[in-house]
Amino acid sequence: MSTPPLTLQALNDAPRDQALAMVDGLYEHSPWIAEQALASRPFRSLAQFKHAMATVVRAASREQQLALVRAHPELAGKAMRDNTLTAASTHEQNKAGLTQCTDDELARIAQLNADYAARFGHPFILAVRGPRAEGLSKQEILATFARRLHNHPEVELQECLRNIHRIVELRLNDKFGITPALGDRVWDWHESLSRHSDPGFAEHGQLTVTYLTDAHRACAAEIAARMRECGFDSVEIDAVGNVVGRYHAGTPGAPLLMTGSHYDTVRNGGKYDGRLGIFVPMACVRELHRSGTRLPFGIEVIGFAEEEGQRYKATFLGSGALIGDFRTEWLAQQDADGITMQQAMEQAGLRVQDIAALKRDPRDYLGFVEVHIEQGPVLSEIDLPLAVVTSINGSVRYLVELIGTACHAGTTPMDRRSDAAAGAAEVILAVERRAAQDAESVATVGLLNVPAGSINVVPGRCQFSLDMRAPTDAQRDALERDILAALAAVCERRQLRCTMEETMRAAAAPSAPAWQARWERAVDALGVPVHRMTSGAGHDAMKLHEVMPQAMLFVRGQNAGISHNPLESTTSDDMDLAVRAFSNLLHETAADL
Numbered sequence: 001m002s003t004p005p006l007t008l009q010a011l012n013d014a015p016r017d018q019a020l021a022m023v024d025g026l027y028e029h030s031p032w033i034a035e036q037a038l039a040s041r042p043f044r045s046l047a048q049f050k051h052a053m054a055t056v057v058r059a060a061s062r063e064q065q066l067a068l069v070r071a072h073p074e075l076a077g078k079a080m081r082d083n084t085l086t087a088a089s090t091h092e093q094n095k096a097g098l099t100q101c102t103d104d105e106l107a108r109i110a111q112l113n114a115d116y117a118a119r120f121g122h123p124f125i126l127a128v129r130g131p132r133a134e135g136l137s138k139q140e141i142l143a144t145f146a147r148r149l150h151n152h153p154e155v156e157l158q159e160c161l162r163n164i165h166r167i168v169e170l171r172l173n174d175k176f177g178i179t180p181a182l183g184d185r186v187w188d189w190h191e192s193l194s195r196h197s198d199p200g201f202a203e204h205g206q207l208t209v210t211y212l213t214d215a216h217r218a219c220a221a222e223i224a225a226r227m228r229e230c231g232f233d234s235v236e237i238d239a240v241g242n243v244v245g246r247y248h249a250g251t252p253g254a255p256l257l258m259t260g261s262h263y264d265t266v267r268n269g270g271k272y273d274g275r276l277g278i279f280v281p282m283a284c285v286r287e288l289h290r291s292g293t294r295l296p297f298g299i300e301v302i303g304f305a306e307e308e309g310q311r312y313k314a315t316f317l318g319s320g321a322l323i324g325d326f327r328t329e330w331l332a333q334q335d336a337d338g339i340t341m342q343q344a345m346e347q348a349g350l351r352v353q354d355i356a357a358l359k360r361d362p363r364d365y366l367g368f369v370e371v372h373i374e375q376g377p378v379l380s381e382i383d384l385p386l387a388v389v390t391s392i393n394g395s396v397r398y399l400v401e402l403i404g405t406a407c408h409a410g411t412t413p414m415d416r417r418s419d420a421a422a423g424a425a426e427v428i429l430a431v432e433r434r435a436a437q438d439a440e441s442v443a444t445v446g447l448l449n450v451p452a453g454s455i456n457v458v459p460g461r462c463q464f465s466l467d468m469r470a471p472t473d474a475q476r477d478a479l480e481r482d483i484l485a486a487l488a489a490v491c492e493r494r495q496l497r498c499t500m501e502e503t504m505r506a507a508a509a510p511s512a513p514a515w516q517a518r519w520e521r522a523v524d525a526l527g528v529p530v531h532r533m534t535s536g537a538g539h540d541a542m543k544l545h546e547v548m549p550q551a552m553l554f555v556r557g558q559n560a561g562i563s564h565n566p567l568e569s570t571t572s573d574d575m576d577l578a579v580r581a582f583s584n585l586l587h588e589t590a591a592d593l
Contacts (some may be wrong), residue, residue, distance in 0.1 A: 004177075005175065005176050005177025005178075006022055006175050006176050006177075007176070008043060008045070008046060008049075008176070010022070011023070011041075011043070011049070012041050012042040012043060016038065019038050019041075020034060020035055020038065022175070023038075023172075023175065025086060025087075025088055025171070026053070026168045026171050026172065026175075027053070027057075027068060027071075027164065027168060028068075028071045028072045028073075028086065028088075028089070028164075029071040030067075030068050030071055032056075033053050033056050033057060033068070034053060036056045037049065037052040037053040037055075037056050040052045043527065044527030045526055045527025045528065046172060046176060046178065046527075047385065047526060047527055047528045047577060048527040048528065048529070049172075050165070050168070050169055050172065050383075051383055051384060051528070051529060053165075053168065054165050054383035055383065057161060057164075057165070058382075058383065065157065065161060066121075066122060066157070068161070068164065069122045069123065069125060069157065069160045069161070069164070070122050070123065072089075072123050072125050072164070073089055073123065074113045074117075074123045074124065075093065075098060075109060075113065075123075075124060075126065075128070075141065075145070076093065076098040076099075076101055076105075076106060076109045076110075076113075077109075077110075077113055077123075088171055092127075092128055092129055092167065092170075093128060097135065097137070097138050098128065098138070098141070101138065105138060105142075108142060109142070109145070112124070112142070112145045112146065112149070115149060116145070116148075116149055119149065119153075120153055120156055120157075122157075122160070124145055124148070124160075125159075125160040125161075125163045125164055125167075126141060126144055126145070126163050127163045127164075127166035127167045127170065128141060129167075129170050131187065131558065131569055131570065131571040131572060132184060132187050132188075132571070132572045133170055133173070133572070155560075158381070158560075159559075159560065162380055162383075162558075162560075165383060166558075166571065169571075169573055173573070180572045180573045180575070180576035181576070182283055182287075182575070182576045182579040182580065183571070183572035183573055183574070183575035183576025183577070183578075183579065184572045184576075185283060185286075186276075186279045186280060186283050186572070186575045186576075186578075186579060187571075187572040187575060189226060189279045189282075190271045190272060190275055190276070190279065191271070192222065193219055193222055193223070193263070193271070193275060194207050194271045196209060196215040196216075196218040196219050196222070197209060197215050198210055198213050198214075198215045198216075201267065201268060202215070206267075206268040206566065207265055207268065207269055207270070207271060207566065208265060208266075208267045208268060208269065208310075209263065209264050209265045210264060210265075210267075210308075210310040210311035211241070211264055211305065211306040211310070211311040211312060211317065211341075211344070212241060212305075212311070212344040212345065212347070212348045212350075213311070216241070216263075216264060216305070217241075217348055219263050219303075220237050220241060220243050220263070220303065220305070221237075223243045223263060223278060223303045224236075224237060224243050224245075226282065227243070227245035227282060227285075227301070229286075230245075230282050230283075230285050230286035230289060231247070231285060231286060231288075231289025231290070232245035232246060232247050232285060232289075232301070233246055233247055233248045234246045238321075238354075238358055239321075239350050239351050239352070239354035239355045239357070239358055240305050240306070240317055240318055240321045240326065240345075240350065240355055240358065241305030241306070241318065241345075241348065241350060242302050242303060242304055242305050242318045242321070242322075242358075243263070243278075243302065243303035243305075244300065244301075244302050244303075245282070245285070245300070245301045245302075246298060246299070246300050246301075247285045247288065247289070247298060247299040247301075248294070248298050249294060249295060249296060249297050249298040250294035250295060250296055251296065254296055254297050254298055255297050255298070255364060255365060255366050256297060256298040256299070256300045256364055256365050256366065257297050257298070257299055257300070257365070257366045257367065257368075257369065257586075257589065258300045258302065258360075258365050258367070258368045258369075258544065258548070259277070259281045259299065259300070259301055259302070259368065259369050259370060259371075260277060260278055260281065260300075260301050260302035260303055260304060260370070260540070261274040261275065261276070261277025261278055261303075261304060261307075261370055261371070261372060261539070261540055262274035262275075262277075262303070262304040262305070262306065262307035262308070262318060262319075262540060263275055263278060263303045263304070263305070264305065264306050264307060264308050264310065265308065265310075266308050266310060266564045267310060268565075268566060269564050269565065269566070269568070270373075270562075270563055270564065270565055270566060270567070270568020270569070271568065271569075272373040272557070272563075272568055272569070272570055273372075273373060273375065273563055273564065273568060274304070274307060274372070275303075276371055276372060276373050276555060276570070276575070276578070277370050277371040277372050277540075278301065278302075278303045280371045280575070280578050280579050280582050281299065281301045281371070281582055282301055283579045283582075284299075284579060284582050284583050284586060285299060285301065287583065288586075295586060295589075295590045296590050296593045297366055297589065297590070297593065299586070300365075302318070302319075302322075304316075304318030304319050304540050305317060305318040306318050307319070307539075307540055311335045311344075312330065312333045312335060312341050313333055314327070314330040314333060314341070316540065316542075316543050317330070318540070319540035319543040319544060320543050321355055321358045321359070322358055322359065322360045322543075322544070323359065323360070323543055323544065323546055323547045324356075324359040325543065325546075326355050326356075326358075331345075331352065360547070362547045362548045365548050366549075366589065367512060367515055367548050367549040367550060367551070368541060368544035368545075368548055368549070368550040369515060369519070369541075369550065369551055369552065369553070369582075369585065370539060370540060370541045370550070370552045370553075371552070371553045371555065371578055371582060372535075372539055372552060372553070372554060372555070373554070373555050373556075373557050373563060373568065373570055374387065374554040374555060374556060374557050374561050374563075375537050375557065375561065375563035375564070375568075376536065376537075376557075376561045376563070377560045377561040378533055378561070379531070379554065379555075379556035379557070379561065380556060380557065380558070380560050380561045382531065384528065384529060384531050384556065385528060385555065385556045385573070385574040385577050385578075386523050386526075386528055386531070386553060386554065386555060386556070386574075386577060386578065386581060387531040387532065387533045387553070387554040387556075388511075388516060388519045388520050388523060388530060388531070388532050388533075388551075388552075388553060388554075389511055389516075389519075389532075389533065389534065389535050389551065389552035389553065389554055390471070390510065390511055390516060390532050390533065390534055391471045391472070391508055391509060391510040391511060391534045391535070392508065392509040392510075392534070392535045392537075392538065392539060392541060392542050392545070392552070393440075393442075393469040393470055393471055393476070393508060393534055393535060393536050394469065394470060394471075394472065394473045394475075394476040394506060394507050394508030394509075395467065395468065395469040395476065395504065395505070395506045395538070396468050396476060396480050396502065396504065396505045396506075397465065397466065397467050397468075397502070397503045397504040397505075398465070398466040398500050398501060398502050398503065399447075399463070399464075399465055399466075399500070399501045399503055400427075400463065400464050400465070400466055400487070400498065400499070400500050400501075401461060401462070401463045401498070401499045401500075402420040402423050402424055402427075402461065402462045402463075402464075402491065402496045402497070402498055403420060403460065403461050403496060403497040403498070403499070404417075404418030404419055404420040404423065404458075404459070404460050404461070404494070404495070404496045404497075405417070405418040405458070405460050406457050406458060406459065406460025406461070407457070407458045407460070408456070408457070408458070409455075409456045409457055409458055410456065412458055417458050418460075418494060418495045418496055419458050419459055419494070420450075420459045420460055420461050420462035420496055421450050421453075421459035421462045422459075422494070423462065423490050423491065423494045423496045424445075424448065424462040424464050426490050426494075427445075427464075427486065427487050427490050428445045428448075428464070430483065430486040430487075430490070431443045431444075431445060431466065431483055431486075434479065434482050434483050434486065435468070435479065435483075438470065438475060438478075438479065440470065440471050440533075440534045440536075441468075441469065441470040441471075441475060441476075441479050442468075442469050442470075442536055443466070443467065443468045443469070443479060443483060444465075444466075444467045445464050445465060445466060445467075446465050446467060447463070447464055447465035448462070448463075448464045448465075449462070449463045449464070450462050450463075451463060466483065468480050468483060469536055470508070471508060471510075471534040472508050472510070473507055473508050476508065506538065506542065509541060509542045509545035509550065511550065511551040511552065512549030512550060512551055514549065514592075515549055515550065515551035516532075516551045518551070518585050518588045518589060518592070519551055519552075519553050519581070519585060520532075521584070521588050522553075522581045522582070522584035522585040522588055523553075523581050523584075525581075525584045526577055526580060526581060526584070528577065533554065535552065535554070537563075539552065553578065553581060553582070553585075555570055555574055555575065555577075555578045556570060556574050557569060557570050558570055558571065
């Protein structure tokens, strides 16, 4: 007879020793973690218990953290061969097929284990059951193993600890009989949509979906079909390619809540950037439809056709059109094959003359909310699945060229040079220092070029970019002022001439207080600690902010939160929490009306 699943109530009510026995084996041979975390009972949710244990590990000494990592067995290692793995580890390695390796695969893993141990001094830890608990393929495991061999030791230790927390999360699900069904569904939708990719990338297994390509149009058709399956009352693809689904309110004429994000991608990007913000609210509408529930407001979910600016230089085409910011001069822009935007639209069956009519009347809307993968490491580092966004950073960008004197590298004394590249290097360090002085300011030199450079010539020219971002316009402007002053000082001292072109300036988009508070209550209702943070990246919410109140929710990414990269990922457990938080937000909003 199988053991009945645990309940949170039972864990909260049990005497200390009994509670410890209930969760025995979560952290491999390390009962001290659960013991310390249980001192924080009662827990309002399993997510809160998970976070409490992760907090214990984060507060532990480095020696304790290393001992925890070393308590785990190698993948397909000696413990597996000797049949001395714990029951949980046996299940996990079996799920990933590691107990059925070929001789060649075992030899490859043995070599990786040896190389890894020699470099880091502890076993390689990977949650082999993966983001959906189905089990990673052996190919995925081997590729991850090889990639992480190149990490810095401190980075790799933290990655091991994050994977240990994921292993524990899955073990807890098993003990409590939990399946994150909503998150699994959203995970599956992402996998299905990622089948569509542009030529030149699809052949290499890379995800690239740019504006109005065949893959882009296939994505739109799939999202629209999925919306109809979910029970939306109306679904259309509008004149710029946005996929628009509406779920009607309980009473005619009620206002709408707008939500959504973009479904285009960067080149060789990830599966979740943008798309998560489409599928999470779709999952909520599906549940409302299944239960026959109508709210006192309608829900408009939009898959914005373009945000990334990959095929054409214009960005935010989808969300911009809804606020009347679609510029007709963009239609003449050409892609790399010489196809104009207007031609691409006509080939897709879109009517350019209908774009102006897409502009929304803000009086019809309660506001705009967006769910997005974090695209950064913060949530991974603090072991939290969700964060409430307080503001989208304002930003300004420049292209800069420093002009000195190109001269012979061997015959020109060091004190006689006007070295443009050395000047740029000094500016880069000044940029780094100044941005670090502010909370949540960032500044980046992402492009750096010595035109026609030669190994034996002192650089006479150096070109670079400047990207400066901060949570408020005032903070951004102060950052910009100080960095440009540092640039001018370097040029004066090094006798360099400088030319600059401002290429972009975007205002900060602070979250509307009422909507931010609703997100905070929605997250708190899950028993998850509420974390607030700014967004350093731009989002469709920035455009809607110009005409209506907006607020965002971030979802933790895996692999240290990397984004715009094939390694971009999240788990079905975190997506499940995001769906439930969005559902809470809907009911919070209904209660406020």
